[in-house]
Amino acid sequence: MSHFLEDLNLTQREAAMQIDGPVMIIAGAGSGKTRVLTYRIAHILNQGADPFQILALTFTNKAAREMKTRIGLLVNESYARQLWMGTFHSVFARILRVEAEKIGYPKQFTIYDTEDSKSVLKTIVKELQLDDKIYKPSLLLNRISDAKNKLINATQYQENPVHLTEDTQSKKPLLGQIYALYEKRNFRAGAMDFDDLLFQTNILLRDNPKVLLKYQEQFRYILVDEYQDTNFSQYLIIKQLAARFENICVVGDDAQSIYAFRGANIQNILNFKSDYPEARIFKLEQNYRSTVTIVESANAVISQNQDQLPKTVFTKNGTGAPILVFRAGSDSEEGQRIAHYIQDRSKHGVALHDMAILYRTNAQSRAFEEWLRRLNIPYKIYGGISFYQRKEIKDVLAYFRLCINPHDDESLKRIINYPARGIGQSTLDRILLTAAEQDLSLWTVISNLHDFKTGISKGIAEKLEAFCIKIKSYQALLQTQNAFELGQHIMVSSGIIPELFADKTIEGVARYENVQELLNGLKDFTEPQNTSEPNETETRFLADFVQDITLLTGTDLSDEKDDGTSKVSLMTIHAAKGLEYEFVCIVGMEENLFPSQLSLNSRSDLEEERRLFYVALTRAKTQLILSYAASRFKYGTMHFSEPSRFLDEIPKSFMEMALHPAQGNVAGKIKTTSQQIISNEISTSAQKKLVRVSAHLKPVSGTTVNLSFNQQLKIGDSVRHEKFGIGTIMHLNGIWPDTKAEIAFNPGGLKTLLLKFARLEA
DNA sequence: TGCGTGCTGATCATG
DNA sequence: TCAGCACGCA
Numbered sequence: 162m163s164h165f166l167e168d169l170n171l172t173q174r175e176a177a178m179q180i181d182g183p184v185m186i187i188a189g190a191g192s193g194k195t196r197v198l199t200y201r202i203a204h205i206l207n208q209g210a211d212p213f214q215i216l217a218l219t220f221t222n223k224a225a226r227e228m229k230t231r232i233g234l235l236v237n238e239s240y241a242r243q244l245w246m247g248t249f250h251s252v253f254a255r256i257l258r259v260e261a262e263k264i265g266y267p268k269q270f271t272i273y274d275t276e277d278s279k280s281v282l283k284t285i286v287k288e289l290q291l292d293d294k295i296y297k298p299s300l301l302l303n304r305i306s307d308a309k310n311k312l313i314n315a316t317q318y319q320e321n322p323v324h325l326t327e328d329t330q331s332k333k334p335l336l337g338q339i340y341a342l343y344e345k346r347n348f349r350a351g352a353m354d355f356d357d358l359l360f361q362t363n364i365l366l367r368d369n370p371k372v373l374l375k376y377q378e379q380f381r382y383i384l385v386d387e388y389q390d391t392n393f394s395q396y397l398i399i400k401q402l403a404a405r406f407e408n409i410c411v412v413g414d415d416a417q418s419i420y421a422f423r424g425a426n427i428q429n430i431l432n433f434k435s436d437y438p439e440a441r442i443f444k445l446e447q448n449y450r451s452t453v454t455i456v457e458s459a460n461a462v463i464s465q466n467q468d469q470l471p472k473t474v475f476t477k478n479g480t481g482a483p484i485l486v487f488r489a490g491s492d493s494e495e496g497q498r499i500a501h502y503i504q505d506r507s508k509h510g511v512a513l514h515d516m517a518i519l520y521r522t523n524a525q526s527r528a529f530e531e532w533l534r535r536l537n538i539p540y541k542i543y544g545g546i547s548f549y550q551r552k553e554i555k556d557v558l559a560y561f562r563l564c565i566n567p568h569d570d571e572s573l574k575r576i577i578n579y580p581a582r583g584i585g586q587s588t589l590d591r592i593l594l595t596a597a598e599q600d601l602s603l604w605t606v607i608s609n610l611h612d613f614k615t616g617i618s619k620g621i622a623e624k625l626e627a628f629c630i631k632i633k634s635y636q637a638l639l640q641t642q643n644a645f646e647l648g649q650h651i652m653v654s655s656g657i658i659p660e661l662f663a664d665k666t667i668e669g670v671a672r673y674e675n676v677q678e679l680l681n682g683l684k685d686f687t688e689p690q691n692t693s694e695p696n697e698t699e700t701r702f703l704a705d706f707v708q709d710i711t712l713l714t715g716t717d718l719s720d721e722k723d724d725g726t727s728k729v730s731l732m733t734i735h736a737a738k739g740l741e742y743e744f745v746c747i748v749g750m751e752e753n754l755f756p757s758q759l760s761l762n763s764r765s766d767l768e769e770e771r772r773l774f775y776v777a778l779t780r781a782k783t784q785l786i787l788s789y790a791a792s793r794f795k796y797g798t799m800h801f802s803e804p805s806r807f808l809d810e811i812p813k814s815f816m817e818m819a820l821h822p823a824q825g826n827v828a829g830k831i832k833t834t835s836q837q838i839i840s841n842e843i844s845t846s847a848q849k850k851l852v853r854v855s856a857h858l859k860p861v862s863g864t865t866v867n868l869s870f871n872q873q874l875k876i877g878d879s880v881r882h883e884k885f886g887i888g889t890i891m892h893l894n895g896i897w898p899d900t901k902a903e904i905a906f907n908p909g910g911l912k913t914l915l916l917k918f919a920r921l922e923a
Numbered sequence: 924t925g926c927g928t929g930c931t932g933a934t935c936a937t938g
Numbered sequence: 939t940c941a942g943c944a945c946g947c948a
Contacts, residue, residue, distance in 0.1 A: 221938085250938055275937085294932095355938055423937065522935055524939085544937085585924050712938065735936045757935050773936080796933070797939040 163207045165235055166200060169193070176443040177201040180208065180382065183403075183437035184410040185430070189474035190459065190779035191450030191741070194412055198386060199228050201410065202244070203235035205382050212243035216380040216402070218395075220387040222248055222713065224739055245380070249395050250355060251712050253362040257353070258708065260372055264365050269565050269704060271352040272711040276550065277571040278302050278343075278354045285342045288597055295332055296339070304328075305340050309356035310392040310424035312363055315341035349602055350570045359394040366401050377405035388413035388433075392424035400436065407437065415470045416463050419735060419773045421765070431470070448474050450741055450782050452481025458785075458811045459778040465810055466768045483817040486808065487788035492749075495790040496528030499746050502786065502819075503729055504536050506744060513539060513727040515743035519734045519777050521755040525748065526731050533729060543732035549710055553661065553672040554679055560651050561707045564635045568602035577607075580656040583624050591615045631655070644706045645687035649680060734777045745781035747774075750789040751802040774807045786819075792891065799891055799905065874902065880921040882906065 166174050173193055176186050177200045188194035198217070205215060219225040225247045233241035245252060254272065261268050273281070279298035286296045308318050318324050319337035328336040347354065353361060366373045383403050385391065388411035391399070403409040411433060418427045434440055448456050456476045463469065487502070489495035503516055518529050526542060533540045548554060556579055559572035567573075578584040595613050596606045606613060608629045610622055617625070631654075638647050652658045661673040687701050730742065749755055756770035778785065789804050808816075874880065878890045888906035902916050 248938065299934095358938090419936075422935080524934075527939095581925080583924075587924085733936065754935090759935065770935095794939075 163200075163204045166204060169197065169200060170447065172443055172445055173197045173200075176445070177204055179441055179443075180205050180410075181408055183407050183433075183440040184443065185388075185433045185440055186410065186412040186443045186445060187430075187470060187472060188412055188414050188445040189448060189472060190414065190417065190775070191448040191456075191476075192445035192474070193449055194386075194414075194445065195224075195228065195231075195739075197445065198384060198412060199231045199235065202228075202384065203232050206232075206236050206240055210382060212240045213245060214379060214381040215244050215246075215384070216252070216382070217244060217246040217384040218249050218252060218386065218399075219246065220248065220390060221739070222251065224386065225251075248712070249391075249398075250358050251709060253398065254358050254709050254712060256376070257358065257361060257365065260365055260369070263369050263372060264361055265348070266353070266361070267351045267566060269351070269708070271350065271562055271566045271569045271572070272358070272709065273347065273352045273354045273571060274550065274711045275302070275355070276555075277352070280571055280574070281343060281346055282339065284593065285339055285346065288593070289335065289339070289342075291335065296335070301333075301336065301339055301343075304336060305343060306354075306356050307424060308340065309360045310394045312360065312394055312397065314360075315344045345600075346570070349568065349600070351566050351568050352571070356394070359392075359398065362398055363394060363401075366398065373401060374405075376402055381406050381408060383409045385409070385411045386413075387417075389415050389418035389427055389430045390420045390425040391429050392426055393429075394424075396426065396429045409437070415468075416466075416772055417738065417776050419738065419769060419776060421769050427468070444472055446472055446474050448476040448478075448779075451476060451779060452478050452783060454481045454483060454815045455778060455781050455785055458484060458815045459775050461812050462771060462778065462807065462810045463775045466771055468765070468768060482784050484785040484787060484811065484815050485819045486816055487786060487819045488804075489788060489790045490792065492525070492528045492790045492793040493531075495748060495788050496530075496532040499529060499748060499786070499788060500532035500536050500538060502746070503533070503744075504538055507538065511744060513729045516746070517730040517732070517737065517740075517742040517744070517780065518746045518748060519732060519737050519780065520748050521734060521757065521773075522749075523733055525754075529731055529748070539726050539728040541728040541730055543730060544736045547713065548675070548678070549713055551672075551675055553657075553675055557648075557652055557657060557676060557679060558707065558710065560632075560635070560655055560657075561648065561703055563604075563632060564639060564651070565704045565707060567604040567608075567632065567636070570596075570603045573603045573607075576655075577603075577628060580660045582628065584621060584628070588617055588621050588625075591617055639703060642703075643687045644701050644703045645680075645683045647703045648683040648706070652676065652680065734773050737780050738776055741780055741782055743782045744784045744786070745777070746786040746788065747777045748788045749793075750787050750805040750808055751793070752805055753802060754793070755805055755807065771807065771810075787816075799903065801905075874916065874921070880904065882919065882921055 166177060169177060170193075173196065176184065177197050180201065186194070186197060188197070202215060202217060206212060217225075217228070219228065229241045229244065229246055232244070247255075257264075257266070257270070258268060261270055279302055282298040282301045283293065286293050286298070286301075308314075308324075313321075315337065318340050324337060325334065328334055347357070366376070380402055383399065385399055390413075399409065399411075411430070413430045415427055415430055418425060418430075421427065434442070451459075453476055456474055456478075460474055487495070487498050489498055499518060503513075503518075506516065507513055518526075520526060520529075523544065530540065530542070549558065556575060559575040562569050562572040563576065574589065577589060592603055592606050592615065595601075595615050596603050599606070599613070606615070607625045610617065610625055635647065635651055638650070642650070658673075658676065661669065661676055664670070664672070683706060686706050730740075734747075753761075755774070756767055760766035760770045787808065789808070790802065792799050792801050794800075874890055874893070876890050876893060879887060880890065881887050882904070886906055888904040890902050891905050892903040902919070
């Protein structure tokens with residue numbers, strides 16, 4: 162037995178040692194799942210398996226990296242590096258690169274990200290002259306993605322009348338045709354979207370028995386993490402690959418299934434036993450992470466769900482502190498209170514990196530960012546848009562991509578007139594039209610322009626030719642120059658770097674810096690400083706750099722820039738999956754936000770929200786804060802909200818209502834410029850004070866009884882307006898006589914009125 | 924052709 | 939609120 166297995170408890174050890182035959186591990190939150198997986202892999206290696214015989218699929222790149230590091234510590238690093246470990250998308254992209262030609266794709270196929278995919282759809286909708294208000298690219302993509310994840314291709318989609326009926330009901334009868342065109346265009350462009358990476362892997366394995374056999378033989382041991390989040394397409398890949406040896410180990414927790422919205426099928430985990438009747442099942446139920454308060458609260462919440470595998474998560478840890486519940490009047494006040502609380506905890510010795518703020522939607526981060534910045538508390542936002550999705554980065558990458566795969570229409574469209582070279586929309590439209598008519602890529606059209614009747618003038622034809630020559634000159638260097646040399650050459654000679662350098666606005670400078678950052682990344686890639694593999698002297702080319710860059714996500718690169726200071730983490734709950742913190746603030750605990758309004762229609766959607774809440778709760782080790790706001794800005798207008806139903810699902814004995822903190826020095830933080838403007842961000846309490854103070858200081862001018870009454874108004878007061886009726890004052894901005902009030906009238910909604918003119922009565 | 928402006932409609936989570 | 943867009947002008 163491998164000596165390190167002694168670190169595990171009995172069930173964990175059994176699960177790690179059972180390396181032959183199908184195994185399912187149901188791992189409750191905080192039960193040491195990653196530990197079992199890493200030890201299991203290390204154990205398999207110790208039993209003499211080669212690392213390349215092990216296929217380990219994780220949900221995120223980060224999880225794969227962490228696991229590799231930990232395995233490296235248990236066995237040895239070079240072994241860990243040779244494992245086939247990564248996300249479904251990255252592992253199968255790697256296999257598809259090798260086998261692409263067997264399914265008719267070029268080896269250097271492009272991976273389209275969501276933005277590219279939507280753009281393809283947009284072009285198709287425009288070509289078909291359909292209304293893009295009805296045929297919205299994002300909806301179309303969702304529908305196509307659903308189909309692909311169920312392995313339904315465009316032909317099958319069109320042949321099944323059920324789809325047509327559904328699409329007709331949603332006023333999109335042509336969806337099938339659009340799907341077919343989308344498939345065709347992507348294929349012609351030598352491009353795969355995210356779902357294709359799985360779909361085409363299925364096709365590859367289905368149609369090429371020899372290839373299937375090769376990988377079945379190679380992957381003697383298969384492990385799948387987060388099995389509850391796999392979709393049908395992923396499920397079938399695994400099933401096929403595992404068919405030879407059936408040494409398959411899946412790990413998951415049905416209670417943490419939070420990706421049904423994008424096709425994850427919880428049935429995969431529920432049906433494992435019928436797929437592999439001789440499967441051994443292990444349940445990890447002891448939670449090592451959290452206090453009794455947290456574990457029991459989470460259990461109470463999840464018990465409200467009907468669909469679940471029976472299990473009892475327990476802990477031997479102490480009771481711990483009660484869950485604190487914060488109520489705030491507004492979203493801004495919520496930010497203020499949480500930020501102050503974090504500041505207070507930090508002063509009492511809790512490290513900032515041990516604290517996290519979790520929210521349902523990315524848009525909620527703003528109030529917290531503002532207040533953390535105001536209190537000089539360092540923070541770090543995870544997720545959001547990835548470095549590689551920034552416009553300026555995508556522009557550069559489009560040049561790279563086009564050189565490597567000239568039929569990549571999306572890249573070509575991006576850069577054909579960037580930097581501006583006088584090739585405008587009407588020219589592009591002519592090219593698009595010709596390409597569609599002849600069923601050719603844009604590149605084929607513009608590089609053989611004289612073969613087509615496009616109606617493009619001679620002058621513009623010359624510009625197009627110059628563009629082609631430029632791209633061809635880059636292509637000629639793909640095999641001779643290394644990634645950094647060629648990348649730099651392209652960035653400079655294409656005119657991108659000069660153009661960005663010339664822009665001295667704040668955003669322009671940031672864009673320039675980002676492109677420089679990309680260049681640094683290229684340099685690191687070309688000359689790896691990692692000396693652990695000294696014999697790796699192969700030249701790294703641009704194609705190697707570009708190939709799977711699309712698969713990196715927001716969190717994957719941002720770690721690099723970390724300066725080492727302790728920071729509070731801000732992220733969505735989805736992004737927090739798999740992480741843990743001492744202190745966790747779950748914010749925005751309101752009806753229609755969490756649970757989301759869109760989840761209220763069906764029980765299964767609501768149950769997914771509840772599982773999401775379960776995930777959020779179980780991130781905390783010692784202390785949980787839950788907060789909600791009575792009102793919140795949404796799309797620029799104020800909305801009132803009720804506390805979330807989930808709050809009621811936690812036993813009262815575990816919760817404590819936090820008192821409103823002393824509000825002493827808030828006013829001191831207000832800017833004292835000569836023209837004192839009260840900004841929106843200042844808490845309502847501070848506003849109340851200031852408005853009252855200013856009302857006393859300023860002499861009443863142009864007095865009527867009505868005006869002086871208006872001067873005395875404060876937030877929360879109820880007033881009557883002769884036209885709008887009765888309303889409540891929500892916000893006051895500016896100093897008399899320029900004070901504006903936002904008043905919520907019922908009915909009538911929110912109005913902003915200048916108080917000196919508004920005829921208000923008590 | 925390229926830009927500033929004002930309107931509109933949207934957003935739940937992600938590889 | 940904010941981004942994406944259709945418009946109108948130089």
